[in-house]
Amino acid sequence: MQIEPQAFDRVLSSMCTEPHPVAREAAKRFLATNPGDPGTYPAVTALEDEAIAMLGELTGLEDPSGYIASGGTEANIQAVRIARDRAETRTPNVVMPESGHFSFQKAADVLGVDLRIVPTDETYRADLEAVRSCVDRETALIVGVAGTTEYGRVDPIPALGELAASVDAMLHVDAAWGGFVLPFTDYEWHFGHAAVDTMTIDPHKMGQAAVPAGGLLARSADLLDELAVDTPYLESTSQATLTGTRSGAGVASAVAAMETLWPDGYRDQYVRAQHNAEWLADALEKRGYDVVEPTLPLVAADVPQSTFDALRAKRWRISRTATGELRVVCMPHVTREMLASFIADLDRLEMRASVPMTSDD
Numbered sequence: 508m509q510i511e512p513q514a515f516d517r518v519l520s521s522m523c524t525e526p527h528p529v530a531r532e533a534a535k536r537f538l539a540t541n542p543g544d545p546g547t548y549p550a551v552t553a554l555e556d557e558a559i560a561m562l563g564e565l566t567g568l569e570d571p572s573g574y575i576a577s578g579g580t581e582a583n584i585q586a587v588r589i590a591r592d593r594a595e596t597r598t599p600n601v602v603m604p605e606s607g608h609f610s611f612q613k614a615a616d617v618l619g620v621d622l623r624i625v626p627t628d629e630t631y632r633a634d635l636e637a638v639r640s641c642v643d644r645e646t647a648l649i650v651g652v653a654g655t656t657e658y659g660r661v662d663p664i665p666a667l668g669e670l671a672a673s674v675d676a677m678l679h680v681d682a683a684w685g686g687f688v689l690p691f692t693d694y695e696w697h698f699g700h701a702a703v704d705t706m707t708i709d710p711h712k713m714g715q716a717a718v719p720a721g722g723l724l725a726r727s728a729d730l731l732d733e734l735a736v737d738t739p740y741l742e743s744t745s746q747a748t749l750t751g752t753r754s755g756a757g758v759a760s761a762v763a764a765m766e767t768l769w770p771d772g773y774r775d776q777y778v779r780a781q782h783n784a785e786w787l788a789d790a791l792e793k794r795g796y797d798v799v800e801p802t803l804p805l806v807a808a809d810v811p812q813s814t815f816d817a818l819r820a821k822r823w824r825i826s827r828t829a830t831g832e833l834r835v836v837c838m839p840h841v842t843r844e845m846l847a848s849f850i851a852d853l854d855r856l857e858m859r860a861s862v863p864m865t866s867d868d
């Protein structure tokens with residue numbers, strides 16, 4: 508095989524990152540294990556219990572239930588599935604701010620629930636009044652996002668929990684990306700802060716584990732039991748995951764990364780990433796671009812399409828928000844040097860754009 512995996516030195520908009528060296532090593536060692544079959548692969552199953560215990564510690568949940576999923580998408584689908592199956596109605600709906608991840612669209616399609624998308628307010632967070640006017644007796648689930656994919660915003664989770672309780676709905680918090688930085692902030696986002704029933708938190712994003720390592724957490728075992736199906740030909744009796752056979756690499760690497768980095772390593776990483784985001788926001792603002800302030804390590808800025816395309820042509824791996832802003836996610840592999848080199852490229856492009864074309868051009 509000739510092709511090398513791509514380097515991270517120009518990757519600015521990904522929510523994944525280079526796995527921590529201990530995570531990479533653990534992934535390799537556990538590559539040929541299948542936590543979907545605990546009777547045959549007990550070692551990786553024990554590791555999965557450890558992973559869930561540690562995720563519980565990060566998210567203020569004593570005695571957590573959950574499992575390491577293929578990613579945030581699976582975890583979100585499963586959370587919707589729990590809520591749908593708990594709902595008393597045959598026509599349940601799910602209420603979510605427009606900042607919610609597109610995986611809920613997949614969940615709604617697969618599970619046949621009505622997904623009601625409500626606007627965000629001027630701070631890009633769920634608009635409580637809009638949510639209130641959208642919920643009804645058939646609402647099975649309210650989704651709050653703790654660290655939105657486009658602007659890194661945290662919804663008012665405790666208030667969403669109260670709203671959910673007022674109509675007997677469940678509350679799911681999607682902290683797929685934010686879960687590994689929020690413990691070092693003042694936000695109220697986790698099981699200890701609000702009436703959260705289920706949560707998505709992905710070790711393979713800010714957690715520096717290898718893909719695939721998503722996380723689904725549930726406040727109590729009976730919630731997870733909603734997902735269980737009987738497994739006739741396995742020694743274990745039931746399975747809650749959406750996938751059957753799954754990689755033990757994600758599980759083992761999640762434990763290795765969390766054992767190594769929680770809490771000090773993750774705290775250092777968050778502080779560095781947040782400083783980088785503020786530095787970049789400042790650099791872009793000074794150059795006259797409209798910037799969405801980074802409340803978490805994620806910067807969005809209104810850069811013209813032609814500039815964006817020219818930066819892509821210089822092999823910067825960047826992407827845009829739904830409304831077309833450049834979006835830079837300050838993941839652990841994103842260094843100040845990378846950002847400075849990105850800004851230098853931007854300056855060169857803008858200089859060329861402002862200088863009249865000469866015959867040499």
Ligand SMILES: *Cc1c(COP(=O)(O)O)cnc(C)c1O
Nearest residue numbers: 522578579580608656681683684
């Ligand atoms: C990345 C992300 C997801 C999807 O997770 P995958 O691991 O890509 O399946 C869901 N929600 C949020 C907020 C995310 O940032």
